[in-house]
Amino acid sequence: MENPFTGVVVRATGSWYDVLHDGTTLRCRIRGRLRLRGSRATNPVVVGDRVTCETDANGDHTITDIAPRRNYVIRRASNLSRESHIIAANLDQALLLVTLRQPATAAEFVDRFLVTCEAYKVPVVILLSKSDLQVPEALRSFRAVYEGIGYRVEEVSAATGQGVETVRELLRGRTTLLSGNSGVGKSTLVRAIDPGLDIRTGEISESHRKGRHTTTFSTMYPLAQGGAVIDTPGIKGFGLLEIDAAELWHYFPEMMRTGRGCRFYNCTHTHEPGCAVVEAVRSGEIALSRYESYLKILDEDEKYRK
Template sequence: MKGKVIKSTGSWYNVLAEDGLVYPCRLRGKFKIKGLKVTNPVAVGDKVVVEMEEGEEGTGVITEIEARENYIIRKSTHKKHHGHIIATNIDQAVLVATLVYPKTSLGFIDRFLVSADSFRIPALILFNKKDLLEAEHQQYQQELIAMYSSIGYTCMELSAFDSADIEKVKAQLQDKTSLFSGHSGVGKSTLLNQIEPSLEQKTSEVSSFANKGVHTTTYAEMFGIGQETFIIDTPGIKELGLMDINEGELSHYFPEMRDLLGECKFHNCTHTHEPGCAVMDAVEEGRVAGSRYYSYLSMLENDDSHR
């Protein structure tokens, strides 16, 4: 029978089958995905074919992984030159960000957006903890929302404890499979518990010593919160190393740079030093935000310090 992987714990996978039941399943043999070096051959969101094991009580074997519509991947933290697929078959990627307690860097936001854009996955940025912002931060947040909105990203500011805000977020999730991500401590689990109290996701206080959250989600997991509405919760991601994007195509995943395609003097312009570069001119004139251009340069250099 067919099903959807809703949880992966390394060697076992929980599969939501067509009959509405969840079965623990393992992989048959080794799966290699052509052209993709990954530490996890099966990921949450994968559509799979399962055979029930004879003599075993309610366990199955995954015999086939169906073609993926898309996926979000990051560099493996353990295996060099390998990726780790966070989730697959996603309708939208939701990033929970905060400007205080802890601060989400613009570099991290931009890496997340590039990862989503490389598969044409619409992205939604939720700026959480608006109730904790002082006037100076409130103004800065408005400027960021204006900047990201102007290049086509949906942005919302909210407090996880404001019921009106929660209803607005729910409306954005309706009838979609949404990947939720963000640094530890941004209030992702609290937010998900408010959206669907039955989830009972573990939450933890932000450590005041390092101003960073404590990891509370261990594995990516999918939850159904309606007939066709699913949320994929992911572990708090410290960094997001980009995979499978070469330097020649990186600017294609910045919408404001993509709009300038073909306008540079040289067709193979890297937008770093060439004369007659339309992107560098746009940065100079303020049509491309300096922070976004800085993120672009950082990704080109693949410099860990900017993640």
């Protein structure tokens, strides 16, 4: 093996990093200085990173450098933290799994995820998971909102096979982040797409009707048909970071389109007279649930942007 060598991080546990190099996965540590770059991220090396490594005389491998990231998906590290946690980097797309019941995915969670992907230029497809267990009218209402904005929405069910082939084609030849709350069926869907992958699955907790955490660390899995999928731990919350309050509405596509008609160029779309966005909400052109998500993000995250 050449020294140094390059590879892609396919698993990051916080202490050890699995790096794929020429078809071989090597266990690496990171050089200490990589932790001291002034980043607010809790994890300096993430799945999807392209890295340079060195091998010492004992045969131990060390990550010595990280190539610039093309994009990434980030969230606040915890509800009371100004630090960030990068979920994955260098993505071709993200697939967000959503369930409307068993368990129900909150609209605000969906919108926070979409805002982050808009901000970091990661294309998103929304997958309405466990479609066989959902109420048809609720599915139609959800699709009307998000397809109206411009997002692609697909209904999928690993149990019945609905949409599995569509998702398989979406994944082919691409590096894809698969994300969603615990219990929405991420690991089960990946197994349906590629039965050769050894990804654990878990049932819904009957006591709380919430998903049990079955994936501990983000992991990149190569797919038989080409491409790779990054399976993430079930995410409960998605606090935003690095997005200025004045720019937040830029990442709501329907508000971006409508906001050009506001009386004031610096309209916050909250209280100003002549606000085209508020008028569009009143008329039903913009979904009330989306506008409420916008207001909640403004209110709840303002203290983290100081």
